[in-house]
Amino acid sequence: MTTEAATIVAIDRVFDETGAAAMLAVRDAFGPYGMYSNEGHATGYADELPQRIDAVRNHLRRRGDLSVREAAARTNYLRETYAYGDTIAAPGIEPFLRHDGFVEAAQRIHGRPIVEPAIVFANLYLPGQELAVHTDVPEFRGANRTTTSQWLLVAMHHSGLFERWHMPIATAIAFFGPGESGALITYPNGRDGRRVDIEPTHNTAVVLDTDSVFHGVDLVSGNEDAALAARPGMKVRPGADRWTLLDTEGDELAVVDPNSMRFSVSWKAYCFADGAERDTWRSHADDLRLEFILDTIDADLRARGVLDGPRPAPNDFAIMIIDTYTRFPDE
Numbered sequence: 001m002t003t004e005a006a007t008i009v010a011i012d013r014v015f016d017e018t019g020a021a022a023m024l025a026v027r028d029a030f031g032p033y034g035m036y037s038n039e040g041h042a043t044g045y046a047d048e049l050p051q052r053i054d055a056v057r058n059h060l061r062r063r064g065d066l067s068v069r070e071a072a073a074r075t076n077y078l079r080e081t082y083a084y085g086d087t088i089a090a091p092g093i094e095p096f097l098r099h100d101g102f103v104e105a106a107q108r109i110h111g112r113p114i115v116e117p118a119i120v121f122a123n124l125y126l127p128g129q130e131l132a133v134h135t136d137v138p139e140f141r142g143a144n145r146t147t148t149s150q151w152l153l154v155a156m157h158h159s160g161l162f163e164r165w166h167m168p169i170a171t172a173i174a175f176f177g178p179g180e181s182g183a184l185i186t187y188p189n190g191r192d193g194r195r196v197d198i199e200p201t202h203n204t205a206v207v208l209d210t211d212s213v214f215h216g217v218d219l220v221s222g223n224e225d226a227a228l229a230a231r232p233g234m235k236v237r238p239g240a241d242r243w244t245l246l247d248t249e250g251d252e253l254a255v256v257d258p259n260s261m262r263f264s265v266s267w268k269a270y271c272f273a274d275g276a277e278r279d280t281w282r283s284h285a286d287d288l289r290l291e292f293i294l295d296t297i298d299a300d301l302r303a304r305g306v307l308d309g310p311r312p313a314p315n316d317f318a319i320m321i322i323d324t325y326t327r328f329p330d331e
């Protein structure tokens with residue numbers, strides 16, 4: 001676990017005024033925006049469990065007062081991909097994808113010189129929405145979200161048992177627009193450290209290791225009607241001064257003032273120590289396998305005295321793994 005070494009690099013000014021305004025133009029020209037949903041991949045182990053059962057369990061622990069429907073409406077924010085590798089989905093995003101400040105910050109955070117931007121995506125929160133504290137889904141050589149359950153990847157990273165295969169990733173989160181609520185909640189010194197809230201100020205950014213640093217989004221304030229009208233599968237269509245929430249039939253559910261939304265753009269990059277490490281990843285020369293992952297965890301749980309006797313069935317073993325390794329801040 002690398003939390004102690006992780007830092008947060010603040011970038012006070014992402015672009016000049018013209019460049020910052022251009023990011024809002026990119027936002028408005030794109031769309032409609034769909035909800036972020038964990039489609040999930042068949043991973044061959046405890047597949048009935050939600051992919052982020054770790055985060056869901058923690059969220060219900062702290063917000064047990066909410067109905068499942070309201071909890072879903074409040075956390076189903078909107079996400080769309082602007083760039084994936086060199087493929088540009090949102091023209092105009094290129095300066096953001098290749099931002100030198102993000103690359104330099106990523107090098108500092110991980111102490112690794114080779115930084116390869118992988119994805120840029122937009123996050124939009126309606127007033128009334130929030131995101132529970134979590135760490136992002138990490139990647140390992142041979143184990144990523146296309147092959148391995150997300151809760152397992154998260155626990156693997158927190159366990160520290162698979163660092164040899166871990167792929168350090170840096171994330172920049174940049175804020176654009178006038179929205180002032182919905183602070184980025186962070187725990188830069190680990191789950192037992194101090195909570196630090198970062199205001200989502202226009203044209204600023206932070207760069208951090210979101211796979212290691214617990215983080216979330218504080219409640220976005222304002223008229224909550226649109227958030228509470230949100231339905232599974234909804235989309236939001238940009239407009240000049242009113243954006244429209246549409247259900248799966250294309251019928252209007254609600255309208256929202258774009259200036260009341262929290263808009264951030266995330267950039268994620270792989271960070272390699274050298275070309276050899278990058279080649280090992282690309283060539284799959286040293287990949288993890290599920291059986292090895294489970295056996296390694298099994299042996300560690302026995303050494304800790306958590307597991308005795310036969311290994312439990314997958315769903316029960318999953319909960320044991322999460323409760324042992326993925327421990328959330330108390331908040």
Ligand SMILES: [Fe+2]
Nearest residue numbers: 135136210215
């Ligand atoms: Fe996150």
